[in-house]
Amino acid sequence: MPGSPGSVSLPVGSIPDEHLAVVAIRMEAADRIAAAFGPGAGSAVRGATMAALAELVGSRGTVVRATPDHVAILVDSSVADLDDLVKALSRRLAATIDVGDVSYFVQTHIGVALPDDVPPGTDATGTHRADDLMQAAIAAVHSAFTRGAHLAYASEVSITNLQREVELAAELATAVGEAFTLHYQPIVTVDGLETVGYESLLRWTVDNRVRLPGTFLDAAEETSLIVPIGRWGVGEAIRQLAVWQTESGNPALFMSVNFSSQQLFDRDLAAHISATLAQHSVDGATLWIEVTERDMITADSPASATIHELAALGCVICVDDLGTGYAALRYMVDHPISVAKIDRSLVADMGDDPTKRSIVETVCRLSDELGIVSVAEGVEDRSQVPLLKQVGFTHAQGYLFGRPEPAPSITPPATRV
CATH class of the missing domain: 3.30.70.270 (Reverse transcriptase/Diguanylate cyclase domain)
Incomplete structure (x- = not known):
């Protein structure tokens, strides 16, 4: 100007x-x-x-x-x-x-x-x-x-928008570990609707107002800031999981954490997660690593190497938003996938759209044959539950079972005797 x-x-x-x-x-x-x-x-x-x-x-x-x-x-x-x-x-x-x-x-x-x-x-x-x-x-x-x-x-x-992006990056750089918090949304079994784990979701509080990831993650992705933000997020999620496992007496309770391909290019990420799991005495099998299908990760990339390193630690590798792109089968072939989360756009419409139902049934059947857990995302109405069982989902997540909340508002389920 x-x-x-x-x-x-x-x-x-x-x-x-x-x-x-x-x-x-x-x-x-x-x-x-x-x-x-x-x-x-x-x-x-x-x-x-x-x-x-x-x-x-x-x-x-x-x-x-x-x-x-x-x-x-x-x-x-x-x-x-x-x-x-x-x-x-x-x-x-x-x-x-x-x-x-x-x-x-x-x-x-x-x-x-x-x-x-x-x-x-x-x-x-x-x-x-x-x-x-x-x-x-x-x-x-x-x-x-x-x-x-x-x-x-x-x-x-819009130069104004570009200026705001630059300002946002500066704000993000000072926010890690201070203004960031995690909220948690339950993941339940379809058969008994029992909470068996949680997905950790990043929140950023500015001037007493909570910002959702969609308002700042793109700016973090365009800079190197996504790496320290991601490291803080997985560290805090593992710490909280350890607390909940101890309080509930439920060592099988799991935590799911989202990672972008850029975060997975961090070659020290697996070592960081391994050390954090050991520090809090958390079994790697109770940590889900979510990677969105839209992040095309090729088999020979550093990000793919990180996925395999995390799987070697016992972590559960999960494809998120399955159905929004075309990488599903490639992911299942090239990576050690144990969980497939089906995108809410397919889940919401499969009752009225035979084509989408057929796609979901095929994915669930393939997942079952491969021993992969299938999670329905965005479930908001109880009337959807019988259909989830019919098409073959094993797990579900959505507002019906709980909205994302801060840790103090959540009481994790205890182990059944």
Whole structure:
């Protein structure tokens, strides 16, 4: 924004304020090239890419280094055909860049800020307007990167939301172990509707208001903060499980903890969990590790190695939200899966939708044949229970059996004599 910290003065030249457009380009692969062939190669590729862009742009714009990671092209949109220029840039960046006798492909993301995307400049030189357009174009680059797209326009991006994400990340960094708490939701057997375990669910209290994971986990995932948050969460869940097992005299009571693929890339996670289980004298077989089906974890990835390490500790590996994607069978083949949690969207509709019922019955039957526990998620009405038994579910979870609550509000079931 005008006058904001870190603003960059760009050479606007003679471009009229109302016609100025900015195209920003980030070269994602230059760092990979530097890692593979040395910093000199990375710098040479960046320089060659800028030279290639300058040759392509010619008199249609001015190519400058806007930030260490971004090239900017300042364009007079009343003179140059911006659409044609962006298409030409995309074509050129889809080809290789030659440095000496070696050809490199540089993965790039493009962001475009048009004249109407920011208010008129605040000074006679138009410098602030150029800075604002540059910020908007870089925001579009960020949008393209996070969406896995090659090109994005600033009109699609809210800088206010991006600023809030940055602020949220700073808040998250100071919240671990202080403002975070866990709530717990019961998991019951379908046959007797007895509580046999709990799922731990992260909550964040800010200004006496509880925030649900959907409001902050994406920001944590985009940073390294998800790792310390996850470590704290599993540690606290195991500690609480130990308390409940002792109080209830029920050593079979289990706790289910959610993990994203990014958390599972933490190569020290298994050692951390092993040490925490030992510290609290908790059997690994009473810890469920939930991984959502939407997190595609390939068999040869570090995350997959972590899953196998946790299974070796005796932990129960669980696929969550089964039915929302297409990875179910692949998960069951490639990983030591012991629990399948069927997504609430299938469970809620299977009474009225024969197709969804057929899918659920097939999954439950396959789970039974493989010795896998099947959990129905999102059960809210008692009338659903007979159908859960008919299709073959072994366990269930949902508001019918209890909403997520803090530990002091829960009395775990004692062992039956």
